[in-house]
Amino acid sequence: MTTPAFRIVAGGSDITPTLNKYLVSLRLTDKTGLEADQLEIEIADEAGEIALPPPGITLQVWIGYRDALVDKGTYIVDQVRDSGSPDKITITAHSADFQGAFKVQREQSYHGNTLGDILRTIADRQNLKPAIEPGLAAIAIDHIDQTNESDINFLTRLGKDYDAIATVKAGHLLFIPLGYNKTVSGIALPAITVHRSEGDQHDFTLSARDADITGVRGKWRDKSGNQNRYSTAGEGPNWKTLKREYPNASQAFHAAKTAWANLKRGKREISLSIAMGRADIAAGRLLQLSGWKQQITDVTWVINEVTHSLNDSGFTTSLNSVERVSI
Numbered sequence: 001m002t003t004p005a006f007r008i009v010a011g012g013s014d015i016t017p018t019l020n021k022y023l024v025s026l027r028l029t030d031k032t033g034l035e036a037d038q039l040e041i042e043i044a045d046e047a048g049e050i051a052l053p054p055p056g057i058t059l060q061v062w063i064g065y066r067d068a069l070v071d072k073g074t075y076i077v078d079q080v081r082d083s084g085s086p087d088k089i090t091i092t093a094h095s096a097d098f099q100g101a102f103k104v105q106r107e108q109s110y111h112g113n114t115l116g117d118i119l120r121t122i123a124d125r126q127n128l129k130p131a132i133e134p135g136l137a138a139i140a141i142d143h144i145d146q147t148n149e150s151d152i153n154f155l156t157r158l159g160k161d162y163d164a165i166a167t168v169k170a171g172h173l174l175f176i177p178l179g180y181n182k183t184v185s186g187i188a189l190p191a192i193t194v195h196r197s198e199g200d201q202h203d204f205t206l207s208a209r210d211a212d213i214t215g216v217r218g219k220w221r222d223k224s225g226n227q228n229r230y231s232t233a234g235e236g237p238n239w240k241t242l243k244r245e246y247p248n249a250s251q252a253f254h255a256a257k258t259a260w261a262n263l264k265r266g267k268r269e270i271s272l273s274i275a276m277g278r279a280d281i282a283a284g285r286l287l288q289l290s291g292w293k294q295q296i297t298d299v300t301w302v303i304n305e306v307t308h309s310l311n312d313s314g315f316t317t318s319l320n321s322v323e324r325v326s327i
Contacts, residue, residue: 004277077092165177200316204268207269210266214238216257219245265324272321273318276314277315282303
């Protein structure tokens with residue numbers, strides 16, 4: 001169980017035996033949102049005997065331990081570099097979930113839709129299955145424009161507007177609250193637990209930034225009364241007022257709610273390095289810590305970035321997390 005291991009299938013062929021002889025390092029970085037997961041493999045090739053894989057080939061990757069490998073998805077090779085001396089090959093790849101015309105700029109207006117309607121339209125043209133949290137799907141949007149903007153940028157903007165994560169996993173377009181912690185089919189996942197005895201290093205930050213702010217408000221124009229009104233999140237009376245004017249009360253409220261959540265979320269952050277790597281840890285999952293100070297263990301965390309590394313020193317996992325907040 002404690003012997004680090006991996007498996008890689010390239011274009012349908014298992015290349016693990018070759019890599020076991022020559023692997024220098026393997027690093028896999030997983031982030032929340034629409035930034036593709038990244039894979040980097042470095043191979044020693046002092047004899048110049050290893051054939052260079054072609055860009056565009058798919059790599060299926062499993063990492064973990066000899067009797068407990070975890071499927072980490074499929075990647076597409078972006079770049080292959082041969083350097084020396086001594087000769088080595090460096091392969092970089094990105095998650096295969098981001099296929100299709102995600103980066104094509106588009107012109108489209110959405111009028112009288114729900115957020116779910118808009119997301120299903122995007123999922124359909126990208127040949128993805130939509131998986132949208134019901135509360136988010138039901139939000140009414142009077143009007144929004146996608147002007148000279150790619151689907152990936154538009155989805156990122158919607159995620160920021162509605163305090164959600166937009167991402168693509170296993171052929172599904174997910175649009176979910178940060179820390180939703182459910183499978184695509186809606187089954188609840190347990191929080192990942194890490195005890196301090198597993199940790200090699202930690203870095204915890206508790207910030208007093210914006211401590212005097214007790215709420216956020218968004219301005220909108222009430223055309224019937226011809227006056228400005230405010231939608232609020234938080235208790236006040238020390239309001240932070242958003243600069244933008246919103247077209248209606250609903251959009252002003254969701255903007256205020258998102259800004260208030262971000263203010264609260266930014267007050268506690270933690271990064272960890274786990275000496276004995278944990279392949280089960282993934283971005284977007286909830287994290288519960290034990291064995292640290294109470295200010296750390298009392299918090300439910302959301303993992304926003306994970307890096308798994310295998311090399312001569314073994315298998316390690318590092319992660320960054322922010323506080324989970326409910327508004």
